Amino acid sequence: AQSVTQPDIHITVSEGASLELRCNYSYGATPYLFWYVQSPGQGLQLLLKYFSGDTLVQGIKGFEAEFKRSQSSFNLRKPSVHWSDAAEYFCAVGGPSSSNTGKLIFGQGTTLQVKP
Amino acid sequence: SQTIHQWPATLVQPVGSPLSLECTVEGTSNPNLYWYRQAAGRGLQLLFYSVGIGQISSEVPQNLSASRPQDRQFILSSKKLLLSDSGFYLCAWNGGGPHNEQFFGPGTRLTVL
Numbered sequence: 001a002q003s004v005t006q007p008d009i010h011i012t013v014s015e016g017a018s019l020e021l022r023c024n025y026s027y028g029a030t031p032y033l034f035w036y037v038q039s040p041g042q043g044l045q046l047l048l049k050y051f052s053g054d055t056l057v058q059g060i061k062g063f064e065a066e067f068k069r070s071q072s073s074f075n076l077r078k079p080s081v082h083w084s085d086a087a088e089y090f091c092a093v094g095g096p097s098s099s100n101t102g103k104l105i106f107g108q109g110t111t112l113q114v115k116p
Numbered sequence: 117s118q119t120i121h122q123w124p125a126t127l128v129q130p131v132g133s134p135l136s137l138e139c140t141v142e143g144t145s146n147p148n149l150y151w152y153r154q155a156a157g158r159g160l161q162l163l164f165y166s167v168g169i170g171q172i173s174s175e176v177p178q179n180l181s182a183s184r185p186q187d188r189q190f191i192l193s194s195k196k197l198l199l200s201d202s203g204f205y206l207c208a209w210n211g212g213g214p215h216n217e218q219f220f221g222p223g224t225r226l227t228v229l
Contacts, residue, residue, distance in 0.1 A: 032216055043206055043220035044160075090160065094216035101165060101173070102148040102210040104218055108159035 002027050004093050006107035013081050014115045021076040021110050023091030033074040034092040034104065035065055044090060050074065061085070086114045118143035122207050122221040129228055135180075135194040137224050139207030142188065147209040149190040150218065151182055154204040166190060167212070202228045 005024045013019055025031055032051050036044040048059025055067040065076045074091060088111050092104040119142045129135060141147050151163040162175045164182035172182050179198050183191045190207060207221040 034217065036220075041204075041223070041225070043222045044208075046217065046219070049217060092218075100212075101167060102212060102216045102218065103150075103162065103165060104216060106160045 002093065002105050004091050004105050004107035006089075006091055006110050008110050009108070010111045010113070012113040012115060015083050016080050019076075019078045019081045019085070019112070021089050021091075021112070023074045023076065023107060024072055025074065025091070025093045025105075026072065027093050027095055027105075029095050031074075032094045033065075033067060034094070035059065035063070035074075035076050036090045036092065037061075038088045038090065038109075040087075047076070047089075081112075081114055083114045083116065086112055088112070118209075118219065120207060120209055120219060120221040122205075122224050124224060125222065126225045127227070129197050129226065131199055131228055132196050135192070135197050135201070135226070137192040137205055137207075137226070139190040139192075139221055140188055141190075141209045144188070144209070144211060146187060146212065148212050149184065150208040150210075151190065151192050152206040152208065154206065156203070160206070164192070197228045199228050202226055 003026045007022050034049045035047040037047050038044045047063050048057050050057050050067045058064050063078050065074055067074050088109045090109050091107040094104045121140050149166045152160045164174055166172050166184045169184055180194050205224045208218040210218045
């Protein structure tokens with residue numbers, strides 16, 4: 001079955017510290033992977049995406065993610081967290097099997113709290 | 117550039133009343149359209165999607181329905197709201213290409229009392 005797991009429901013980091021949010025997926029074909037961010041009361045904004053090629057992808061706001069096929073993971077990282085990064089983060093997977101519908105499978109989200 | 121609009125932004129409705137939420141997309145044609153719901157403290161639940169005018173697929177049985185009367189308009193409706201319909205409703209679109217990237221609207225906060 002296709003699924004996305006974000007093992008950490010809630011993470012708290014100090015401002016200026018590094019961040020890694022975990023994402024594991026199960027997908028039968030070549031996955032297309034996404035990270036979205038949602039501020040309270042807002043819609044989701046795309047941070048970055050992976051389709052093919054270089055497994056380390058750069059996104060907006062200083063985020064990056066690394067695709068590791070052997071581990072079925074697509075973890076999100078940031079070297080130094082800012083207070084404005086406090087938000088909810090969603091990992092999602094899609095791929096060729098859903099190319100007609102464009103459906104994505106989302107993880108349950110990780111809430112990031114930043115301590116001053 | 118493409119933009120997506122949702123209205124209203126917030127809505128408070130009594131149990132048993134009807135519902136109509138609207139989503140429109142500008143700057144693209146023949147998009148795939150999606151309705152999601154976020155209950156408090158939970159992730160995204162896909163409710164409906166549409167790959168064309170009049171084509172609606174339901175993901176979960178529920179008290180809601182969707183319609184797509186125009187290419188870039190997607191409407192979420194209910195004849196009689198339940199308390200459990202409260203939540204944050206998000207509309208999204210994608211261009212139908214192979215990379216399935218979705219773009220989200222600002223959302224509608226629905227409270228059923």
